[in-house]
Amino acid sequence: MDTRVKPTVVKLGGSVITVKDEAFTPNLPAINRLAKEIAEAQLDSVILIHGGGSFGHPVARKYQIVEGYKTPGQRIGFSKTRQAMMTLNKLVIDAFVRQSLPVIAVQPSACITTKGGRIHHFDVTAIQHLLRLGFIPVLYGDAVLDFDLGFTILSGDQLTAELAAIFNAEKTVIAVDVDGLFTDDPKVNPNAKLIHQISLEELKGLLDSIDEAKTVDVTKGMRGKITELLPAVKRGIQIDLVNARMAGRLYKALKGEKVTGTKITRG
């Protein structure tokens, strides 16, 4: 196995692999299809991250895990949040193993500790080793220990940008449930256009404009996601946002083929 191969980092959004608004409901057809698309892309080196969707989020919210440890009663909520993520992760891994992809779960909370919600300590020994042997490490948004807060939630997006930067990713593909970034909210403005390519500078301008006019939320929750991913873009790593609800788009993005979506580049 060539250790100089740069990995492709793939993030599967929680909104794609679970059924939104239905607690603990995986979207198994989507998980199976995405496993196939990744298998068929036959990449040399992949790191996979997935979100929590309707598994992690409802439990984490109930026990206010993201805000940190305040009362002993939250402890069982931390356990339950982690278990919810383990349940979803197991479904994902099982689907990928059925495609004969050598995926290995790497529990983020076992090797990452945050400080004030930001990744502070990250032991990547296992991930490095897995990549060297040709495995696909699979991480996920997780309830993690935090040096300041006791514990908190580490988003899959922060983790994705960190992994892309640490392993100098060839590129990073973010599979979401919308076509990409739009010039305006397409549900409100029929003239809103999909942005096919955007530079870091242009993106900052777009994010600022959203900030100034908060009512125009062109990104529909995409803003936080994009902000988390910016550090990777700054390091020169290209990010492809694609709608993974549409069959074949993830595959095309992985192969570098022309695909509907938004490409974010540094230059």
Add this chain to the structure above:
Amino acid sequence: MDTRVKPTVVKLGGSVITVKDEAFTPNLPAINRLAKEIAEAQLDSVILIHGGGSFGHPVARKYQIVEGYKTPGQRIGFSKTRQAMMTLNKLVIDAFVRQSLPVIAVQPSACITTKGGRIHHFDVTAIQHLLRLGFIPVLYGDAVLDFDLGFTILSGDQLTAELAAIFNAEKTVIAVDVDGLFTDDPKVNPNAKLIHQISLEELKGLLDSIDEAKTVDVTKGMRGKITELLPAVKRGIQIDLVNARMAGRLYKALKGEKVTGTKITRG
């Protein structure tokens, strides 16, 4: 939470929490009962380890994981072995959460890398942090990455001794499916007696005598287990071997009450 509290390390043998000889069959009544016994003991600080039993072992054996990475075909076997352990771990954690015990799984292969089958790199940041917050970290025998072999199997017993030593355990209770160590094989020799207490020196003599006369396997697979635990005993950590198939014995051992079993001490 007093960080000077020494944890009690508890190892639940795979033969206790699964049905031997029936692949992928948990012994749920036993798991639930042991969760209750641990909850009722109300210990200040606990680290839990469990074995693989009929989950991890058959898959690991089929793909010869313990011998290391030799062919790419083994990779999917490494994935499957890990998944088998995740499945069992999830059942254990769920049972303990039902007892309102704040258990948190810590995936050994995410924070431990072995070298020639021995623990070489162990990032204990998460475990330290969990103990400080009053959580019960739960680890298990696992398929792990190995600096020499590529990958291998880390036994729950080696992991138990290592954790007991690192965290200077108050004591270590090993829950097995026999009453303890005997002077001879009780199934063959009706005069075989349970050894209630044994010192390190006496134990070495016993193990040597087994080595010399291999046909007299008084320990019935217990030899490897004991050998793995010796380093902890050498550091002065008391080990209690109890039969966890018998209700109440684990509880008594945890509380330091008089109980049928074998106590191994340094002195």
